[in-house]
Structure formats: structure tokens, C-alpha cells
Amino acid sequence: MLKHEIELLARAFDKRVRNAIFNSEIAGSLAERYPKGCCGDVSVAFGHCLEKHGYDNIIYVLDETNHAWLNVGEIVVDITCPQFDEIDDLVVAEDSFWHSQRCIKKTVPFQEYDNRSTNERLRIFLKYI
Template identity: 35%
Template sequence: MDIDEIERLSREFRAKIDATPKDQFSINMIFFPGSCGDTSLLLSRYLDEAGMGKFNYISARKGERTHAWLQSGKLIIDITVDQFPEFDDPCFVKQEHPWHDTWTAEDKGEANWQQMAGAQAYALASDYDIILNSETD
């Protein structure tokens, strides 16, 4: 697993999201970076299409807060971590981290929104296409 390439692609995808006007997104993504679950699902597809393989979707809770990220073994990929005051860098791609360990996390299995049905799957497909067509500097 090429962690440097995963980080590069994760930063590239985050830049594309940041370059997309919020009014083009579905209702879920307008709250970005607070839409960590949908963002993780979209990033998983991007990484898979780039040949980086499959990642698991981690759903977590700490008190009343919820969060989500991708994981493969001990590798954590979190491109919405900057919604929390402890982080300035929007992209977190590292082997383990004590901050993520403070969450009660549940591994939901492979992050694959394409297996979903209905309005959420349609919204994610639409958002994914919009993000891919975003111009970055």
C-alpha cells in the first residue's frame, strides 16, 4: 500500500471538494466538512478508481458528536478532520492516532455507496460527478 500516493490523492480530492461551490451539492454535502460520512464514501470510490484498493467505513461517536473516516488496517484516512479544533490540516493520512482512538468507533465494512439504493445513492453519484469536474488551482 502506497501511503504517500493515498495522501496525495486524498489531498487532491479534498481540493476538488473545496473548489466546488456549495450550492451545487446535494443537501448532505452542503454541510461540508461536517458531512464526513458522505465525504468518506465519495473518497473511497476516488481512491479505489485510482487503484488504491478498498477501504472500510468507520462510524464513530464521542458524546453527542459523530464522525466518520476511512481505514485499512491501522491506516486512517480522514479528509474532514479539520472540522475539529485540534486539527489545522484538512487531510489526515497516518497509521493510527491517539485522537481517533478517543472515539467509540464501529467498522461498518467496505465503504461502497454504489451498493446503496434510493435517494442517498443518487445524491452521492451526483455529488461525485460534480466534484470530479471541479477546477482546482
Template identity: 30%
Template sequence: MIAGPPDTSAQGSPGPTATNRAVIRAACAAFRAAIEETIPRPVGLDAFPKGACGDTCEMLADFLRSRSLGDPTYVTGLSEDHARSHAWLEIDDLIIDITADQFGDVEEQVIVTTDRSWHESRFPSVGRHRPAGLAHWDGLTHAEVEDYYSKLEKTLVFGVPS
């Protein structure tokens, strides 16, 4: 199991507990590592993480749900100048983002936090909130992404502690 450091922000807030946040972070790190190692990738993921936030969110939502780690919501945001958009997942008040490092001001590859400051400042025009996952998405490359997700699932070694 790939483990990441627990998220200690907002310990007393509602939503996932600190332990669950640590498990979610570890699952996200494992998922991102699988994407980085599994090639060739579909068109929407060929420059991962750049330009890959939407497809990644759909697959990551299915992965988290399949591991009973929550029911993610797909969230999109738009920059003030409308030149950039971004997508991430939310479970309750928890932001989950494994593609934010496509932007030059983020180094962290896996973000699991209740701190909304970066997302709200970079993408103040937060738009759609909808159920996340491949079943809720009808993108042009849907079949290709679904096939890729099947390959990822076979390579992922992640156990949720009981």
C-alpha cells in the same frame, strides 16, 4: 498532481508502504481540493468539512478504489457523551480522514496515518466497519451525491505514478 508530504509514522507496520501512503495522501489532497472548488455542493456537503464526513467517505472510497489505491472500509465513531459522531476510512491499519478539521482541535486537512490516538480519544465508541463507497450506501441524498461525485471526477487531475 497535488502532492502532500509522506506519512512517516509507523514505517515498519503492515499495510500500505510509505510510498503508497504518500500517494494516498496526495490523492486525498486532490480529492479534498476538488470538493472545495466544486460548487454548488449537495446538502450533506454544503458546509464542508462540517457535517460532511459520511458523504465524503463514500465518494473518497470510490475515488481511491478507482485509482487502485486500496479497498477502503467505512468506520464510524461516537464521542463518550454520544453528542458527536464521525466517519473516516481505513485501509488495513491506515486511517484516512479528510474532514477531521471540522473539529476545533484539528488543523490538518488531510490525515493519512497509522496513529489512532486522536480518533480513539475523540470517538472511543468505534462502531460500524463496513465496505465503503456509493454502491454500499443508501442515504437519502444518494442520487444527489452520486451526481456530484461524477462532477468531481471530471475536475480531478491526479495521476498515479507507474
């Protein structure tokens, strides 16, 4: 049940961002590249979405290539992983082979990466939680 609820939230968030791009509410290079190059900001914004819906134990994971995603307990949540050729859909899974093969550089509570005061891209994504 938990995984299913998180997946519904992730898909809804991703859809709101994609609709905002389609409607030119998000423009420029961010719109042209999404989901590439914005994994950190998307992860932090979605962490706030999860927190808003009552989830806790939300961990920001950063790998050696600087790709970021969230772990919610044992659940991997990666909205931007379709930027990689071998993945064609976002990931919400208790066991993700692709993520388990990544060399983890850092894991911290997602709030430690909340730099919205200096990060315009994060402020943009926070509008869609």
C-alpha cells in the same frame, strides 16, 4: 509510499471539492458547512476514488458521535476531520491519536454505505473523484 500516494489523492479530492464550492458548482448548506456534516458522504465518495486507483481493503469507520472516516489497511484517512476544533488539516496517517481515542460503533466495507440512488449529496461528491 502507500501513505504518501493516498495523501496526494485525498488532498486532490478535497481541493476539487473546495474549488467546486468556490466556483458555486456546489452550493447551499452543503457549501456553507463543508467539511461539517458530510463525513459519511465524503468518505464513501473518496472510497470510490481509492478503488478507482487500485486500492482495496477500504473500510468505512463510524464512531459513537456518527463521525465517519476510512481505514485503508492500517492507514486512517479522514478528509473531513478539520470540522473539529482540535484538528486543522485532513488526516492520512498510520497512527492517529485522535482517531484511536474515538469509540468505534461500526466498521464495514465502504460500499455498504453507497446509497447514491437516494442520496443527492453523495452523487454531488462522486463528481469530484
